[in-house]
Amino acid sequence: MRTCVLSAQLVSEDSAVWQLRDMQARDLDAVMLIEQAAYPFPWTRGNFSDSLNSGYECKVLHDAFGKMAGYFLLMSVVDEYHILNITVRPDLQGQGVGRLLFKEIKSLALGNGCSSLLLEVRPSNGQALAVYKKMGFDQIGLRKNYYPAGEQAREDALVMRLVL
Numbered sequence: 171m172r173t174c175v176l177s178a179q180l181v182s183e184d185s186a187v188w189q190l191r192d193m194q195a196r197d198l199d200a201v202m203l204i205e206q207a208a209y210p211f212p213w214t215r216g217n218f219s220d221s222l223n224s225g226y227e228c229k230v231l232h233d234a235f236g237k238m239a240g241y242f243l244l245m246s247v248v249d250e251y252h253i254l255n256i257t258v259r260p261d262l263q264g265q266g267v268g269r270l271l272f273k274e275i276k277s278l279a280l281g282n283g284c285s286s287l288l289l290e291v292r293p294s295n296g297q298a299l300a301v302y303k304k305m306g307f308d309q310i311g312l313r314k315n316y317y318p319a320g321e322q323a324r325e326d327a328l329v330m331r332l333v334l
């Protein structure tokens with residue numbers, strides 16, 4: 171169990187001030203509201219609790235009014251950080267918040283001796299794909315039938331890596 175909640179103030183390119191801190195169980199109501207608004211196939215509350223209990227690097231970002239703006243969950247595998255989930259509140263997407271989160275992820279990864287970031291994304295998620303390419307990720311693989319896609323259908327995952 172975490173005994174101390176690390177918090178950091180971040181300033182985005184437009185000079186807005188944000189607060190990044192460890193995700194806790196009490197954040198999950200707000201996390202689930204964003205998750206369910208952001209994805210057609212959202213993570214369950216159990217997925218988030220499991221990640222917290224597994225000790226993954228889980229962070230929440232709040233805006234200057236104390237409202238949750240986004241979050242990310244990272245799993246460290248040897249010298250690589252696997253981005254399990256990165257999400258920005260829908261009304262804030264496309265305004266540089268994702269870039270701010272990636273900057274923080276890169277800095278956490280480098281601070282923990284990681285040399286690359288890895289993630290999976292649906293080929294149908296054009297917005298996320300465009301963001302990841304912009305951030306410098308390259309496709310390195312494909313996982314067949316990785317994601318649920320409704321009516322017992324499945325969708326592949328593109329595996330993308332960013333070398334730091």
Ligand SMILES: CC(C)(COP(=O)(O)OP(=O)(O)OC[C@H]1O[C@@H](n2cnc3c(N)ncnc32)[C@H](O)[C@@H]1OP(=O)(O)O)[C@@H](O)C(=O)NCCC(=O)NCCS
Pocket residue numbers: 208209256257258259262263264265266267268269270290291292295296297298300301302304305
């Ligand atoms: C993917 C996500 C985290 C990115 O966060 P964001 O705040 O929207 O991204 P930003 O506004 O910081 O954009 C980052 C870069 O991508 C570019 N970008 C953003 N949306 C884009 C789009 N639809 N097409 C092309 N480029 C785009 C931006 O111009 C920016 O580049 P720049 O800083 O050089 O101008 C966010 O959109 C999100 O939560 N999407 C829904 C959930 C999701 O799909 N998560 C990923 C699952 S794998």
